[in-house]
Amino acid sequence: MRWLITGGCGFLGTSVIKELAKDKENSFRVLDNLTVGTRKDLAGAIDFDEIDHSIEIPSLHKGECQLIIGDIRDSFLTNTACKNIDAIIHFAANTGVPNSVEDPRLDMECNVIGTFNMLEAARLHNVKRFVFASSGAPAGEVEPPIHEELPPHPVSPYGASKLAGEGYCSSYHKTFGIDTIALRFGNVYGPGSKHKSSVVAKFISLAMTGKRVEIYGDGSQTRDFIYIDDLVDAVIKAGTIEGIGGETFQIATARETTLNELMDILKSALKKHQIELDIKYGEKRLGDVMRNFSDTSKARDLLQWQINSTLNNGIEQTINYFKKL
Ligand SMILES: NC(=O)c1ccc[n+]([C@@H]2O[C@H](COP(=O)([O-])OP(=O)(O)OC[C@H]3O[C@@H](n4cnc5c(N)ncnc54)[C@H](O)[C@@H]3O)[C@@H](O)[C@H]2O)c1
The missing domain is CATH 3.90.25.10 (UDP-galactose 4-epimerase, domain 1)
Structure with a gap:
């Protein structure tokens, strides 16, 4: 498969690429503005070519990885990045509650407009699958365990922006038929997290x-602390299993x-x-x-996923x- 991974230089992006790259049939295009992740972080996961996006982007060959340095708020660039892609894993975001409290507008622009740009680009380029990195934050202050059917009450701007992303994912599935899958991650930890403030x-x-x-x-x-390997497993299942378009899943440990x-x-x-x-x-x-x-029974049943x-x-x-x- 030809994967577009936004935020592919970050903690989760590099971890997922490293695992998917074990299958040499896979190829990758990474879109990242390098505000957090670095070229060196990506190089730790896979060899890559840096692509000049002002000219025609070359097609992806099996086993290859291309890095486009740019921002998901740039709709021209998101359209360019989605050409000849089979599936998108959308990780790029303004991450975490404190950043969103400090600058709610930036959080909204990256997480709402950025996600919208990615979905629009997916629609225009006929990308079939879109995995969205959401969080427990849309659920907000509710009686846990959090599950997919609880009415959301976000407490932070970050929760509100991720909820908006989930809303657009649902609508792009129902209206345009893209297999969007929203994954609400618990608190992820593990190797690769050196820059994280979690x-x-x-x-x-x-x-x-x-x-x-x-x-x-x-x-x-x-909090519900999930180890990176378990999370990577869930993301890859969400990117490949058939018949789960339009669904949201809690991805955590249920502890x-x-x-x-x-x-x-x-x-x-x-x-x-x-x-x-x-x-x-x-x-x-x-x-x-x-x-x-979180209550993770839906992920267990529909993604055949479990914590190891x-x-x-x-x-x-x-x-x-x-x-x-
Ligand atoms: N790590 C967690 O515990 C956790 C929990 C819940 C949800 N999430 C979500 O998972 C996703 C990935 O998280 P992570 O921990 O890998 O974060 P990270 O900060 O390590 O990686 C995010 C990457 O996105 C890039 N980026 C940020 N804004 C961008 C923009 N506007 N345009 C292009 N690139 C941009 C950064 O440079 C970085 O490389 C995020 O959407 C985050 O909200 C993470």
């Missing part, structure tokens, strides 16, 4: 540099973990490397929900990765 990555890198970590609130808030529980696991895993975890408790952050975990990793093992793998950087 809790596992941030706390490991702070602890390794001898810095104190801060928990916003009393640590009783819960609720308090931040204090996570700290205990991190503490003992870091201790094995003679690293101390020094924790401070601060103010609760705007836009953060108190409880978050444990939090203890995943944390150990993540620490090993950070130690090698």
